[in-house]
Amino acid sequence: MAAAAANRVLCSRGTERFGAPLARADPVFPLPRSHHLSILHSGSTIHLVHRPAISPSLLQLEGMTGGEPESTxxxxxxxxxxxxxxxxxxxxxHGANKGDRFDLMFDYLKVLELDEPVSRLKVIHVAGTKGKGSTCVFTESILRSCGFHTGLFTSPHLIDVRERFRLDGMDVSEEKFLAYFWWCWDTLQERATDNIPMPTYFRFLALLVFKIFVEEQVDVAILEVGLGxxxxxxxxxxxPIVCGISSLGYDHMEILGNTLGEIAGEKAGIFKPGVPAYTVPQPEEAMTVLQAKASQLGISLHVALPLDRGLLNGQQLGLDGEHQYMxxxxxxxxxxxxxQKTGNDKGIFAENASDLPDQFLRGxxxxxxxxxxxxxxxxxxxTQGPNFSPAGLVFYLDGAHSPESMIMSARWFSHAVKENIEHVILSGENINNSCSDRQNQxxxxxFNCMSVRDPQNLLPPLINTCSDQGVSFHKAIFVPNQSSFNKVGSYNTPPLDPQQVDLSWQLxxxxxxxxIIKGNKGVTDHTVVNVNEACKVGEEINARSFENSAVFTSIPSVIKWLRECAQENRTMRIQVLVTGSLHLVGDVLRLIKK
Known part of the structure; x- marks a missing residue:
């Protein structure tokens, strides 16, 4: 707590923020509506100055875009x-996570003078347990293909916090992020009191995205619910203009409730009077609650069926997996x-046309x-030259972290690896100068998951679904995440001494x-390739190793082991499923893309 308090003091001191003197006109906040805030460089000094409005955006960024990269x-x-x-x-x-002082959000909007501008945003609001992020991404992509200036807010981020804020399909730039961030931060710091303290992490991110979308004057703001x-x-x-609820299941039960009915009740909290509501086919217990909530508000709950793939005219969805059709x-x-609600449907839909518009197909x-x-x-x-094939080591990344999403992930992975195998066999493609077949896969x-989740609920659906599809694992690796949960953009450097790493959860x-595998002999593959002989697991990088599994001390050591295995066995095609945690997926992505 002391560290957090010290950090708040540092963040409120402009002279230390950029490591250079900060000159500010007084009073800085609130700014008059007719003025803009500019960030200008002058030598090593960054000045915040008031100037009359000269563009639709509150923040002029000409100084930052020309600044020193190191300073930025x-x-x-x-x-x-x-x-x-x-x-x-x-x-x-913790009880404070269950809607504690939710009304503060309205106070924050007033402090930032965003209450009226936010009410004018044309919002699409989406909640759900599984697929809400994908639904939002499809929605944004379609509307962007229709020519609209789009804003998309999703969570969590995998590598960079700016991934949460997309403008026209692109992460917000560092320059814009910094300008909007400091405007919101300083305004809230100036006005913070005991009754209206600084917002918590996700609430601040939500306020920041409202600021970005308002100032960037997006045509549509697509908001993915963070939790509940x-x-x-x-x-x-x-x-909002319209809201939707994707597939529901068991997740975050310590906050949302232990039954599907309780979870559905929390999700249905986004329904509003007079606002159309859409969902997908749900378990009966969940659907009953959703329909009851809609009825209380006097609105109709529409059930959207999975997309008929025949309507795609031979094209593929941009997001892979059978569940993406839902x-x-x-x-x-x-x-x-x-x-329809915004009056923008003219010219997009032909009269009585059953086919999807071209803009929808592109999106x-x-x-x-x-x-x-x-x-x-x-x-x-x-980068290793013609003697090495990228197909020698392939990562299959999916942030599934609930029992239902594990089933979907297993189906996707099984289909992907089997399809790849069939393609190689039928095409006679040479991989690493050797014809690849089933003997080389x-x-x-x-895998890793948060300690609030039960691996006994996650691993069996994954293992059994893969086994049902004829796919099994030669080895399972369990490893702690590298990203730090209490510092944004921070990644823990693995200790030099593996004994210092807490691996109790991974064990x-x-x-x-x-x-599980003792009770089900078919879930791992012992006969096709003896991976333990081909890829030795050194004692210095793992805490405990069995024939079918190992616990590694760090993700970098896992990547190193996999790459060495691929280099030493060029006739192999190593297919790695990374799942159980979006944080784990983000850590792996960051490391392999370095």
């Missing part, structure tokens, strides 16, 4: 440090409703989202794995 990087790190000071050390089940719905920071929006169907229904096929059903051949081998699971997960 330092300023960005300072911003992340300040943002980190808002992260609480409370457990997820009723008390989520994004639910401060009182009159998310795409919901996105299409939401977009249709938004276009669905070009949608992208990191860490969800993402296939990445290891870039390292692209090595499948590795890299627990490994015991669950070993117990």
């Amino acid at each position: 990087a330092r300023a960005y790190e300072e911003a992340l440090s300040c943002l980190s000071s808002l992260i609480t050390r409370r457990t997820r089940a 719905g009723k008390f989520d920071a994004t639910n401060v929006v009182q009159a 998310n795409a169907g919901l996105a299409i229904a939401i977009v249709r409703s938004w276009l 669905l096929s070009s949608a992208s989202l990191q860490g969800r059903a993402q296939i990445v051949p290891d870039p390292y081998f692209i 090595v499948r590795i699971l890299v 627990t997960i490994q015991r669950v794995w070993q117990n």
Whole structure:
């Protein structure tokens, strides 16, 4: 707590923020509506000055875009440090996480003079357990293809916090992020009191995205709920154009409730009077609650069916996996409703046409989202010359972290590796100067999950679904995440001494794995390739190794082991499923893309 307090003091002192003197006109906040804030460089000094409005945007960025890269990087790190000071050390089940003083969000909007501008945003609001992020991405991509200036807010980020804020499909630039961040930060710091303290981490991010979307004058603001719905920071929006709820399941039960009915009740908290609501086919218990909530508000709850792949005219969805047809169907229904409600449907839909408009097809096929059903051949081998093939080591990344999403992830992975095998066999493609067949496929699971989740609920659906598809793992690797949960953009450097690493949770997960495979002899592959002989696991990089599993001390050591294995066994194709945690997926992505 002392460190967090010290950080807040540092963040409130402009002279230390950028490591250079900061000249400010008084009073700095609030700014008159007719003025803009400019950030200008003058030698080593950064000045904040008032000037009359000369563009639609509040923040003029000409000084920052021409600044020294090192100075900008330092300023960005300072911003992340300040943002980190808002992260609480409370457990997820803490009572303060269950809607504690949600009304503060309305106070924050008034402090930032965003209450009226936010009410004018044309918002699409999406909650759910599984697929809400994908639904939002499909929705944004379709509307962007229709020619609209889009804003998209999703969570969590995998590598950089700016991933949460997209303008026209691109992460917000560092320059814009910094300018909007410091405006919000300083305004809230100036006005902070005992009754209206600085907002917590996610609430600040929600306020920041509102500022970005208002100043960037987006045509549509697509907001993914962070957690739950009723008390989520994004639910401060009182009159969205349309809202949707993706597939529901068991997750965050320590906050949302232990039954599907309770969870559905929290998600339905985003429903508003007079606002169309859409969902997908749900379990009966969940659907009953959603329909009851809609009825109380006097609105109809529309059920969107999965997209008929025949409507794609031979194109593929931009997001892979069978479950994405459900998310795409919901996105299409939401977009249709938004276009109709805002009067923008003219010229897009032909009279009585059953086919999807070309703009919809382009949007669905070009949608992208990191860490969800993402296939990445290891870039390292692209730089190693013609004797190495990128196909020698391929990462299959999916941030599934609930029992239901584990099933979807297993189906996607099984289909992807089997399809790849068939393609290689049928085409006669040479991989690493040797014809690849089923004898050369090595499948590795890299897994971790948060301690609030039960691996006994996550691993069996993954293992059994893969086994049902005829796919098994040669080895499972359990490893702690590298990203730090209490500092944004921070990654823990593994201790030089492996004995210093706390691996108690990973050892627990490994015991669950070993117990499962003892009871099900078909879930691991012992006969196709003896991976233990081909890829030795050194004692210095793992804490405990069995024939079918190992606990590694760090993600870099896992990547190093996999690459050495691929280099020493060039006839192998190593297929690595990374799942169980979006934080784990982000850490792996960051390391392999270095």
